[in-house]
Amino acid sequence: MSEELDFDLDQVIDGIKKVDFHHPYTPYDVQEQFMRSVYDVLDTGNGQVGILESPTGTGKSLSLICAALTWLRNHKQAKFETAVEDAAQEFKDEPDWVVDQMLRRKRDEVIKKWEEREARLESVRAREKALEIRSTKRRRLNERAAGPDADHEQDEDEWLLDERDEDGSQGGESSNYSKDTRALMEKLGMMPKRDAEEDDDTTDEGLKIYYTSRTHSQLTQFIAELRRPTFPPSIPEALLSKDNASEPEAVKHIPLSSRQRLCINPAVARLGSVQAINDRCSELQQSNSKSKCQYVPNPEKLALTHQFRDHALAAIPDIEDLFDLGKKLSICPYYASRTAIPGAEIITLPYPLLLQKTARDALGIKLEGNVVIIDEAHNIMDAVANVYASEISLSELRRARQMLGVYVKKFGKKLKGENRVMVAQVARVIDGLSDWLDGALKLKGDQGIVDSNNLLKSKGADQINLFKLIQYVQESKLAYKIEGYVAHAEQDPKQPAARSSSSPVLHTLVSFLVSLTNLSTEGRIFYNKTSTHDQADIKLSYLLLSPTHAFSSVASAARAVILAGGTMSPFDDYTAHLFPHLDAAKVTTLSCGHVIPPSSLCVWTLASARPGLDFEFSFQKRSDRRMVHELGIAILNICTAVPDGVVVFFPSYGYLEEVVAAWGGGGGADSAPSQQQQQNNTTTPPSVWARLQSKKAVFRESKGGSSDDVLSQYSEAILGTNDPAKPPSNQPKRGGALLLSVVGGKMSEGINFSDRLGRCVVIVGLPYPNINSPDWKARIEYIETTTASRLLATVEDETSSEQRPLPPPISKADATAKAKEAARDFYENACMRAVNQSIGRAIRHKGDYAAIVLLDRRFGAERIRRKLPGWIRGGMVEGSEGGTLGQLMGKLNGFFREKKKMET
Incomplete structure (x- = not known):
């Protein structure tokens, strides 16, 4: 029967082993390594976890897409034939010709269903293209609230509490809809299941990839990358017609978001806060509501709901596209998007919707047996804490x-x-x-x-x-x-409603x-x-x-979890605090190198200003006036050697202000020395601040100020401007710009200092959190207590059933010592993750190059160095921690001289 259909399952398996990731470009070696690791984690399944680091600029998002969707399509192909073969077991006692006919009919049914769906979606795409209704973004988020104030004149009884039902409950979100609406939404898969018996009703749902990231803009960027590659059909090509086998199958994607972003009812959207919008939305769906929302799906809008679903799955939409589609069809995109979940392959959603079980239940999201990919996962522990x-x-x-x-x-x-x-x-x-x-x-x-x-x-x-x-x-x-x-x-009443x-x-x-x-x-x-x-x-x-407990509902349910980020190092915290009970064999870690050649990176640890004066910016020593002065001299020298942009990260806003004041800096972001100051300088040595300003235009980040304005001015000072509306600057010509920023501040994450904007990044000190603050005291105490308890706990008898040896006994003193070490690691790792994020602002693509200066003697310690990303460690100048400022200057001058020669 297999020969008759010219289909060989072994060929599929062999093809999977060779893995073509369908990358739209020729991938770098590090991208191949990253994609292979993602694929292997997903393919192994069974609760596997991948903690993967790929530096910004190495095409991480596209690599995630290609690896995950290639695996998904291969998995679907293999699962298709396996399911058919399993079905044949029901007829194992029948004659071969009966089995052959049954298998053929089973395959034909699945293929026909697949072809009908693809034809329907292709028809939608053709209509969309013909009408040219997909253009550039048509509305911005702040335009959504526009519209008539439909319910300004309201009956005050609207605010009166409703009487409870006879059973004493109002049934949560599901009971806020009318009986007809509930029945329709359950039929469409838009409501959570009511009992365990209904959980098996997943015949039309395939395995899904849930992708989440921290911000709306990051999700939008990911969706743009999702539109680049193409993938083969999810049905074995040998079973398809020649026309269908040669055509790629479009990715089925649906983005999920909150009512705040998707509500198209002006009277509700104008309420502003997500809580008020949620409550008002539910209020307008109650059976006794005087003015029901006209956009919520109901039996009369079934055709529109299905039309919304098909349009969403036919394209690869982002949140703005869903909003516009809902407006066009006059159907609520928040609820109608749920009808597309069963047919979707990849679902994008922000952190809170994935990390909160109540949010997942409300959206009908099932993680069981599915794949979870968490991008920008370096801050996942903070994200979990913030959600709660x-x-x-x-x-x-x-x-x-x-x-x-x-x-x-x-x-x-x-x-x-x-x-x-x-x-x-x-x-x-x-x-x-x-x-x-x-x-x-x-x-x-x-x-x-x-x-x-x-x-x-x-x-x-x-x-x-x-x-x-x-x-x-x-x-x-x-x-x-x-x-x-x-x-x-x-x-x-005299003012218009706002x-x-x-x-x-x-x-x-x-x-x-x-x-x-x-x-x-x-x-x-x-x-x-x-x-x-x-x-x-x-x-x-x-x-x-x-x-741990809050994340366990995600980790325990999913087939596999991928934590990916540009700067995941150090890795220890993720295994210790997100998956403390997971077998080490189920965790895969990877720190990819960068796509740049080694010659494009120069990393130097500057440990001392001069003999006898070490740079150590600990809380106890960082106010030393001599060291602060020498810090200024070091940065001044770096600015002399480095062209264009230099970004310096300080441990805190308070310390940045303290240092600037000690250097003689004023309150402004950038001001060249005045004529009077220049005259005074004939008799008084110029301050460090004035000398810095003579080398580069100086800007600094302030805690309450606008980072956009500072970044714009900094960029203009380096790149100039072609804007004729801007008058020419009357500032003296200087060699680029210097930006003084803060680790963990607005400039340390998500800002792109590529090419000339970031030729050098300087990290001043180690930005440890305040260990004497009540919250950090509580964290340290918690880690010490729980770690010691876990070490001293007796191994349960069930471990013997797996023939596992019991761990050796540990004394209370040893457990306490190990617990303190675990707490110290956690504290240190929080510091180093912030440092690594700041370092990652510089190198952003294959042709980029930069110098990194780690300005503190403690960066020379092996304990700290091993917590830097692998690509940073690989670019370190050996023995630099024992070098002088003069040696650093020689290295920087040679590094940038060579780069300038290559560019010319």
Whole structure:
């Protein structure tokens, strides 16, 4: 039967082994290495994890796409024939001719279904092209809120709490829709399954790749790269007609996002905050709503919903495309996009939608057996912590109490039963938290750790079931009702209605209450005294200390997880804190080299200013005036040797300001010495700051300033401008520009200092976090405690069933020592990840070149060096940590002289 169809499964397997990644260009060796690693992790499956580092400028995104989608298409081809063969086992006792006919019919059914789908999507593409409706971006995000204020005149009863159902619940998000809408959305796969029996209904769904990144712009860039390569069909080519076998199969992609980005209802979108939009959207779908949203899918819009799905899958859309498509078809893109999930191969979504189980459930996302790729994963642990972080201030609690009073004054007599009880409980919780914070204002310290058990003791709030209260507030939309009514009541009738600017304080309160219900072992609550408008204030903050439990729902469900980034080094934290219980054999790590030749990188560790004066910018020593002066002289010399742009990263904004002041710098970003200053310089030696400005135009990043403005001025000073609207600069001609920035600041991540903008990057010191701050004290204590407990824990008996040897016993003293070492590593790794991000700003493509100067003696220690990316270690000048400033100057002069010679 296989011969009859000219199909050989062994050929498919052999083809997979040789792997053509379908890269649209000729890949570099490092790209081949990276793609092979991704492919192998996905192919092995079974909970495999890949932690992969590929420097920025090496085509990481395109490599991820080519490797992952090549594997997916090969997997589908192999799975197709395997499924057919498995089906044949049901007829193993039948004659061969019966089995042959059954297999042929099974293949024909699948192929016909595939061909019909591809033909339908191709028809959509043809119509789209003919109508030329896909042009450049037609609307920006800030235009979405435009439109008539459809519901300015609202009946105040809109804000009255609804009566609860007879069963005492409102059923979460799914029950906010009418019965017909729920039935339709369940049929379309837009609702989470209601019970385990329905989980098997996945016959039309194939294995999927969930790709996530940190920002909307990064996802948009990834989608642009996704449009470059082409891939073969997901059906074995031997089974297709000649026409279909020779044609590539378009990638099926759908982006997911929040209502805030996708809502096309002007009356809802104008609310601004994501919480208000979510609640108002749900409100307009309730069966008793007086004005239902006209865009939500319903039985009458089934054809439009399917049209939306086909248009989305026919193209490779980004979020703006989905928004425009929804506007064009008058169908909600937030809900309609879910109908495309079953047919999609790759789904892009931002961090929060992937990392929060509640968000995944709401969107109907199933990770089980699927692939998860997390890009820009160097900050994944911070991202997990941020998703679960919350805070609330005393001023916000007072505002919430005031709003609650206004609401109760209006509707109090109409509130009955559970609504009356729950509103009173919310008031007690607010009063209890406010009392604690009032008392904390009198504490001596500005910040500290809070015992969560003490927060709600006042007013008897500790007797309230927070789980039940949170559920009530979320299901009743209490926060939206109160904030919406107060905003409505405070609206000046003489003024036109505007986008609500009211801070969603009640939503903030609910987020904080959710944090209070988390396991106390995984997080801590802190207080921090602040001031707003010259008034003393204080806030409570929740910090997730460990991402392990929060991330486990992702790691344990997925077939494979890829963590990829430009600067993932050091790797230890990911295995220790995201996958602490994962067998080492299931983890693949890779640090790729760069695509540049070794001659394009010069890395030097400058350990001393001169004999007897080491550069060590530790907190205890960094204010030494002699060292600060010598730092200025070193940077001045570097600016003399380096053409065009030099970027210097300092450990903090405070230290940058301190150094600039010590050098004689003023408050501005860039100002050449005045004529009077130049005259004075005949008798007084010029300051370091003035000497720096004589070499290069000097700019600096400020904590509250605009990074865009500074970056624009810095770029113009190096590259000049062709803009005739800009007057010529009256500043003296200097050799490029110097940018003083901060590790972890606005310029240290996501900014491209390629080519002339970043010929040299200088790192001043090691930017360790403040270990004496309450949050870092809590982190260190948590790691020490949990590490020691894990080391001392007795191995369970079930390990013996796998014939694994028991680990050797460890003493309490040894466990404590190892725990302290683990905490030190975590602290050090946080510092080095930030350093590596800053270093990565320079080399951005194969033809680029730059020098890296690590200005601190501690960079010479092996413990620190091994936490730098492999490509940086490979470019280090051997023995530079024992060299002098003069030797560095000789190396830089030779490096850039050689590069200039090659360019000419």
